[in-house]
Amino acid sequence: MPRSFLVKKHINSAKKPNYSELESTTVFFTPHIYRGLPLPVIPQAEILSPAAYSPITVWTTSNLPLSPLPSDLSPISGYPSSLSDTSSKDHSGSESPRSDEDEQMLPKLTDPHGVEAEKFQCSLCSKSYSTYSGLLKHKQLHCDAQTRKSFSCKYCEKEYVSLGALKMHIRTHTLPCVCKICGKAFSRPWLLQGHIRTHTGEKPFSCPHCNRAFADRSNLRAHLQTHSDVKKYQCKNCSKTFSRMSLLHKHEESGCCVAH
């Protein structure tokens, strides 16, 4: 049966899941694992999986309408220097050529207050600077820019640190997994599997307390909250707990936390 929310919403819809409610923080910096690693070059769309890309084209760092790469930096390096919004700023010293493969972006800043404070060396390219601020500026331009997310989706403004993550995301636009029964399309096979259960009636996830069965594990998890005396989501104002965040939001919007 068609339901309004089953229809793929326009990509410009302002649906923005609020992960910050439970998660610690949204991490905008690149995880350490990526630091110092050369970012891959995004291949041409035509050599990628048609299911993942057709008809979407991919914005690469080289075709983004931002500041161009320096002439001495080959586009094959794939480094998103053009993504750095600090690239227009001046910096101390000229950058020496990088050796990409084995450099590590370790925080090896020489102590500015130490004995050897006269020399500030970049751990990535070994470039030395006479001032600490000079090194900081260099790192902003040279190192931090390399760790920026570099793969951008054309259909939305999301950026990813890896091509694989981008390709996974693009599937949410192309929806390659189609239900043979009703024709509804999904981004991933397991989503389609879950959808097919709505046709077959299969409910493989059972509640150990009441034996109620669910087709979706997440829904079982939400159901398990109803058996708990202390719910997972608590109002900061009145300490009342709720089984779902959405219920907590409704509670907060209803005015509980207004009178504080």
Added chain:
DNA sequence: CTGGGGAGGGGGCCC
């Protein structure tokens, strides 16, 4: 109005 179920989305991790 509230609480809960149904259905689905998206990112991350692991193999």
Added chain:
DNA sequence: GGGGCCCCCTCCCCA
């Protein structure tokens, strides 16, 4: 690198 899976989440609907 890709698929499977997990987790967390939202939205809609209904009792």
